Amino acid sequence: xxxxxxxxxxxSTLRRTARGLxxxxxxxLCRALWPRLTYLQDGLATVHHCRFMVDERFARAYHAGxxxxxxxxxxIHWRVHVACWAAAHAARxxxxxxxxxxxxxxxxxxxxxxxxxxxxxxxxxxxxxxxGLVADCISDEERxxxxxxxxxxxxxxxxIAAFARYPNVRVIRGIVPEILPHIDAEAVAxxxxxxxxxxxxxxxxxxxxxxxxPGGIILLDDYAYRGFEPxxxxxxxxxxxxxxxxxxxxxxxxxxxxP
Numbered sequence: 001x002x003x004x005x006x007x008x009x010x011x012s013t014l015r016r017t018a019r020g021l022x023x024x025x026x027x028x029l030c031r032a033l034w035p036r037l038t039y040l041q042d043g044l045a046t047v048h049h050c051r052f053m054v055d056e057r058f059a060r061a062y063h064a065g066x067x068x069x070x071x072x073x074x075x076i077h078w079r080v081h082v083a084c085w086a087a088a089h090a091a092r093x094x095x096x097x098x099x100x101x102x103x104x105x106x107x108x109x110x111x112x113x114x115x116x117x118x119x120x121x122x123x124x125x126x127x128x129x130x131x132g133l134v135a136d137c138i139s140d141e142e143r144x145x146x147x148x149x150x151x152x153x154x155x156x157x158x159x160i161a162a163f164a165r166y167p168n169v170r171v172i173r174g175i176v177p178e179i180l181p182h183i184d185a186e187a188v189a190x191x192x193x194x195x196x197x198x199x200x201x202x203x204x205x206x207x208x209x210x211x212x213x214p215g216g217i218i219l220l221d222d223y224a225y226r227g228f229e230p231x232x233x234x235x236x237x238x239x240x241x242x243x244x245x246x247x248x249x250x251x252x253x254x255x256x257x258x259p
Contacts, residue, residue: 023074042076043226044250052081061114068162070106079221079251080110086217086255087111087190091120095189095213100176100204101221102128103152105159107192108169118166125183126163127172130156134175137199145227147197177203188212194221198234205238205256212258220246223254 027040039050052058062080065071090097099108108126111117117124132152156173163169172179177200188211193201205218212218220235222228223246232246232254239246239256247255 039078042074042079043252044078050078053077057114058084061110064113065106065108065110068104068106068109068158070104076251079253080107082249082251082253082255083107083111083192083219084114086192086219087115089215090190090217091115091122093189093213093215095187095211095216096122096185097124097190097192098127098183098185098188098204098208099125099192099194100127100200101192101194101196102126102130102159102171104155105162107194107221109162112163112166112169117168120168122168122189123185124166124169125172125185126159126169127174127176127179127183128156128159129175130154130159130173133195133197134200137175137195138197139199139230141230142197145229176200177207180204180207186211189216190219191217192219192221196222196228198230201231202234202238205235209242209258214258216258218256218258220254220256222252224248225252228252 030040030045031037034045034047036047037045038048039046039053058081061084062077065080066075087097102108105126108124112124131154132150133147135149138147138149156171160171163171172182174182176195180203185208188208191204191208191212193204195201201220220231222231223235224232235246235254235256244256244259249255
């Protein structure tokens with residue numbers, strides 16, 4: 001590792017630690033002010049019922065995803081619930097599954113466990129640079145918002161080992177969009193995008209759109225997340241150009257359904 005690389009990783013760790021401290025302080029204050037809250041995680045609070053939180057099938061899936069270390073100190077139950085719902089819907093459709101932006105495979109592991117992926121007639125392609133964000137993919141606006149190259153350790157070996165029991169999972173290392181032609185999915189039922197910047201995510205959506213089956217789902221992890229506004233605007237334009245719209249979820253995610 002170079003000195004610059006070590007410094008960037010240290011700075012990234014310090015930022016994550018600071019965010020974690022702010023998050024815990026905010027949650028403590030919110031629970032003191034609103035003791036009737038039934039859910040308080042990941043920027044989302046409600047007093048309504050969260051039935052998925054007491055579902056045993058979901059609990060097993062969430063535990064499997066969290067065990068990968070993908071979410072570090074956080075909990076993101078509702079975001080994972082959305083992904084599991086989308087994958088369960090996709091499991092009833094013909095077509096393969098693709099996730100671009102894998103990190104340690106937490107979200108993919110949760111949906112694999114939830115849907116019993118090994119029993120499905122679908123290949124799940126897990127695509128990642130396994131080196132973090134690529135400098136050439138980050139726009140000037142995204143840099144102003146805090147996106148930086150790298151930021152993630154190489155965990156490809158851990159991902160391969162974690163999914164070894166799934167014969168229908170393929171881990172593909174490469175940079176989007178250049179790697180996309182190497183994904184031999186002729187029909188796509190589920191496309192999860194979480195690459196933290198606009199260019200590769202829109203490129204992947206454009207590349208696979210015509211291959212998506214009717215009812216197929218694109219799950220956008222950062223669509224409405226604060227600080228990721230360029231992605232939200234880009235996918236609004238992407239959807240409008242195809243006569244559809246993005247379902248804006250309070251988790252910060254977005255969903256597009258292929259007509």
